[in-house]
Amino acid sequence: MQKDQLFTRRRMLLAGAAALGAAGTAGLVMAGSEEAPPRPAVLAGPQARQVLKPSAYRLQPLTGYGPPRTPPRRLTVRHEPILRISTRGRHMMLTFDDGPHPDYTPHILDTLAKYDVRAMFFVCGEMAVDNKELLARMADDGHVVGNHTWTHPLLTELGRRDIRDEMERTSDVIEDAYGERPQWFRAPYGAWNRAAFQLGAQMGMEPMAWTVDSTDWEEPGTRTIVDRVESGAAPGVVVLSHDAGGDRSQSVRAIREYLPYLLDSGYRLTVPSRRT
Template identity: 80%
Template sequence: MQKDQLFTRRRMLLAGGAALGAAGTAGVVLASDTGEPVRTAAAPAAGPQARQALAPSAFRLQPVTGYGPPRAAPRKLEVRKEPILRISGRGRRMMLTFDDGPNPEYTPHILDTLAEHGVRAMFFVCGECVAGNKELLARMAEAGHVVGNHTWTHPLLTTLGRKQIRSEMERTSDVIEDAYGERPQWFRAPYGAWNRAAFQLGAEMGMEPMAWTVDTTDWMEPGTATIIDQVENGAAPGVVVLSHDAGGDRTQTVRAIREWLPYLLDSGYHFTVPARRV
């Protein structure tokens, strides 16, 4: 998977994906601070917020457990026409997401920072990366993070046939189940490039499509300070933050989260993940 060679195309596609996602209005079912599911509705548009420091978040981890027999048939979902890109709910809730991993050099540092601050996140993983790093998904499961499907080889889905897309998605769900303990319930298209087949196949496999609201631009390696500014200036209730823990040199991402995460917690933000559907 040579994603560094696709830098220019990635920039264009991520920008296009953000524009597509801006039309999304669906809400997400979240896990509350008490661990109980909370169904949410659409949130208002995000924007820069006054960053007045409030009490730190009291949110703590609650590990999830596996369920059902291996390769259990998923519950088919309604086919969406656009991805979900934001959340809402009581208080200043946000969601952190990391794409392209797991990576043995960068993912453990991100997991360490999340654990230090008692925060859960979503990791959209690539199957070929999971195959050699299953212990990292086991660690995510133990910490209560949510793992989503990001295809096997990170292809541009709009260039593939339906059979190829299905293979990319199914193989990844299988390896996630082996390493994480349950099949993923969320899917993110590489580069944010969605098509009808991706929506239909994801729904058939029991996965909701998740996009993002704020792009940290860490895939461009713009500098640690720029990544920090992107997150802090974009912070707002309902925001879904896009970061990466693989696909290139993610040293800047690792350094940046050590700065912006405690700052946002001290400013009163809470970080949540979707509740598991049963």
């Protein structure tokens, strides 16, 4: 009973916080041309980063707890990921991949809370399953949690069944901890293929990429990360950063510098509104 009440409370908080964080942002996301024919995905972003090896074993998400699974709403299959958000009103969006990590994610959440800013977190299932309390905090703080697969594989090298497995089990863990299934998906390494677009749409998830890569995955130094974000700031920009996948202490320090700068520059850091 207490479990069901907790999930109900989180869903109410999600609805209220998303409405505040995305007020006036109807039609927020913008994609590239949807008329382009499907084409092989091209690696984008952290191309030089070593591909993570799938885990030797895969943890199964908890089942049988909390409210019943919510059937996903099927979406139109896109041919390209969403790259930016609406340019109206100097909106920008901060996104963080690969977490949650117990050493870095709490500090990023603390900074976002200090400035009352919402962000998107694209989480990996094998990280989320051991850090569910951080997903619960993201829900309570009004952040949006997306699916970043279970083991962070290169999807273009996997068969359709394995891609579905990576995505579906991660969505199950997110629902268990966050309170609802994710409505957004990001392919590891920015490597998209037709199966990822199709399966994501079947699971009710829109594909989200990015506009500006902070390059924090290279660990180039805090100053470089800050300069990259501040110089790339513009209406509609989606910023890629990371809260796991390596030493992210530079990412933690960088957001403490660039976030107040962005706000002082008149940018509104927002997240997509929830679909109902």
